[in-house]
Amino acid sequence: MPINAAAPDAPFFIALNAGSGHNETEERRSIIESVLGGAGRRFYLTVIDAPGTIDEIAARLARQAADAGGVLVAAGGDGTINAVARQAIAHGCAFGVLPQGTFNYFARTHGIPEELDEAVHALLASTLQPVQVGMVNERVFLVNASIGLYPKLLEEREVDKKQFGRSRLVAALSALKTILSPHRRLRLVLNLDGKLQRLRTATFFVGNNRLQMEQIGIAPLSDALEDGHLAAVAPRTKGKLGMLWLLLHGALGRMGRLDQADELATFSFKQMQVKVKTLSRRRNIKVATDGEITQLSNPLEFRVMDKQLLLLKPASHRPTE
Incomplete structure (x- = not known):
């Protein structure tokens, strides 16, 4: 009760x-x-x-x-x-x-x-x-949920933390190493209020934390979280240098605003379906929720929990x- x-x-x-x-x-x-x-x-x-x-x-x-x-x-x-x-x-x-x-x-x-x-x-x-x-399929998230490069970054960060210790510096250097390593771009089909949108990106990130959105310089999305929405962020950039620029820009926080960058797709929503287009027959997708990695069925349903x-x-x- x-x-x-x-x-x-x-x-x-x-x-x-x-x-x-x-x-x-x-x-x-x-x-x-x-x-x-x-x-x-x-x-x-x-x-x-x-x-x-x-x-x-x-x-x-x-x-x-x-x-x-x-x-x-x-x-x-x-x-x-x-x-x-x-x-x-x-x-x-x-x-x-x-x-x-x-x-x-x-x-x-x-x-x-x-x-x-x-x-x-x-x-x-x-x-x-x-x-x-926030919910992705039946998985709860309080801070964020993501697919693509970000889950890979989290996995490698845990390996580096075990070797070099837990600190924000270790986490930042580990993220840099991951972004500069080879990675594939996702092919996504988004269903938002019945409208389909196609997106190519290295990582798709859904935020549920106002402070995190503010620190990476996306103030409008942080306001949306206060209004009962989730925040979607996806880099459009193809190259490693572009991804590195986004990482450094985000690290500078309030010194810049990522929501004004052409390299970034951002929007808010209450419910959305995300289908990951793959060449294999794999039905499960690796998803990170609040830093924990799990396998969830494709397509993914993101929503605000009642x-x-x-x-x-x-x-x-x-x-x-």
Whole structure:
């Protein structure tokens, strides 16, 4: 049964991603326990040691949170937040976030501090507010969903992070390496309100995060997200230098506006079908949702979900840069 308000003493059911190592996990656990224990708030913390168990653990905690009138809390990066949020939506329970990732777009958009100690304190003082959820086929995304070059970029970034560590610099250099490597362009047929449009692009990106749209300089699309739409972005450029220019231009954020560039197709929508034209008989397409790679059936159906996520936000939140 959906919750319209979280009680001031609602217990927290926390899924903590083990992250980089034992010592770091224990430090995070200690901070969470110290702050919540000091506030006299009931909580139940479960550490996710193996990535393959996250759905099972999140579903169990979501059932417990729904039965107890509690709050399901994700402590991790955008991928962890996505997995736990899916269960919060499915079980109709309130949702909270303790961001622990590299970019933390979801948390930053909703004014949730990136420092763990501050985030736990903010969780205690937050109010429940509805948040828009995107869907591709039956897969939830809170930040973005994409096909083509971007999923490849994410896969190679994870390999590089394991070798060189998790940082925004490593992520940027890994992206540069991927863009300069050989890649194929997608042939897409878009069905938007019954009108067909053909598009050739290296990657097709659908955003559901205002901060990310602002940082790559597409302010009109960030406004559309506030109006219940999703944002579509696709580079038309063919060459590697053009793709590199778009990457650097996006990295400069507010110093430029990509929506005015001829090399970029941008528009907003509430529902759209995307068919990927392939020469093979493969029926599945590799799709990245909030940084996690999955295989989904072709064509892809993108839409705004009717049900919203009930998120605990700081009362007077401001998006962090």
